[in-house]
Amino acid sequence: MTLSDPRPLLAAARSGGYAIGAFNVIQIEHAEAIVAGAEQAGLPVVLQVSENTAAFHRGLAGIGAASLAIAAAATVPVVVHLDHAESEDLIDQAVALGFTSVMFDGAKLDYADNQARTADVVARCHAAGVAVEAELGEVGGKDGAHAPGVRTDPIEAAAFVAATGVDSLAVAVGTSHAMANRSAQVDLELVRSLRAGVPVPLVLHGSSGVDDPGLVTAVRAGMTKVNIATRLNQVMTAVVREVLAENPGVTDPRKYLGPGRDAVANEVALLLRLLRG
Numbered sequence: 001m002t003l004s005d006p007r008p009l010l011a012a013a014r015s016g017g018y019a020i021g022a023f024n025v026i027q028i029e030h031a032e033a034i035v036a037g038a039e040q041a042g043l044p045v046v047l048q049v050s051e052n053t054a055a056f057h058r059g060l061a062g063i064g065a066a067s068l069a070i071a072a073a074a075t076v077p078v079v080v081h082l083d084h085a086e087s088e089d090l091i092d093q094a095v096a097l098g099f100t101s102v103m104f105d106g107a108k109l110d111y112a113d114n115q116a117r118t119a120d121v122v123a124r125c126h127a128a129g130v131a132v133e134a135e136l137g138e139v140g141g142k143d144g145a146h147a148p149g150v151r152t153d154p155i156e157a158a159a160f161v162a163a164t165g166v167d168s169l170a171v172a173v174g175t176s177h178a179m180a181n182r183s184a185q186v187d188l189e190l191v192r193s194l195r196a197g198v199p200v201p202l203v204l205h206g207s208s209g210v211d212d213p214g215l216v217t218a219v220r221a222g223m224t225k226v227n228i229a230t231r232l233n234q235v236m237t238a239v240v241r242e243v244l245a246e247n248p249g250v251t252d253p254r255k256y257l258g259p260g261r262d263a264v265a266n267e268v269a270l271l272l273r274l275l276r277g
């Protein structure tokens with residue numbers, strides 16, 4: 001049983017100056033691939049299921065239970081995390097299912113509402129032994145809500161953490177979700193100020209838009225959890241497209257999902273080693 005609490009893993013990463021990779025599960029093959037990649041690298045990993053993915057599957061229960069079972073059978077520590085939940089009901093469902101971590105995304109709320117609702121979520125989740133990530137300063141790109149230039153203020157961030165008791169904080173430092181190219185520049189000066197002023201691990205969202213050297217410097221500057229989704233989707237889809245193009249007679253999904261899964265596992269192993277430094 002290696003389903004893990006993220007708090008000691010992220011605390012060790014923060015003090016050790018490295019980061020832990022968090023990857024999005026869309027279908028069961030992603031969860032299998034992400035854990036296989038983490039086992040290849042011999043490093044802990046976070047499996048995350050987003051609110052959008054739960055909606056795609058018409059509920060969290062199926063994909064959540066699959067992720068939890070795959071985590072429990074892993075030979076490395078695996079956190080199962082609910083990503084970008086705006087719904088507090090969904091957070092309660094994740095806690096009931098046995099997720100070890102949730103993200104309450106109140107970035108669209110004004111500061112006072114975000115703080116009050118996050119504090120409520122933290123109280124409920126901590127009572128159940130579940131860690132909470134929150135977001136301050138909207139990271140752009142989700143559902144078209146592109147917000148270029150948005151930045152998290154370090155003083156506000158420190159006050160938010162103190163007022164809510166969150167275990168980690170997603171910050172806006174120049175990245176944006178769902179970027180198809182790696183042209184985003186992380187604001188390293190801001191990351192350093194946030195690292196110095198905020199007492200909990202910092203989470204980088206939209207990391208697929210950052211190239212490998214950029215990820216390494218962002219981690220060195222102080223990012224502790226790095227969320228990657230689009231990059232794995234690009235890898236899986238490219239392999240599936242290639243297999244189907246080369247074998248137009250294929251009908252068994254295992255014939256293309258299998259190679260897609262292997263490619264994602266290799267990419268996860270590469271990324272986890274990169275983030276470890």
Ligand SMILES: [Zn+2]
Pocket residue numbers: 084139177205206227
């Ligand atoms: Zn995100």
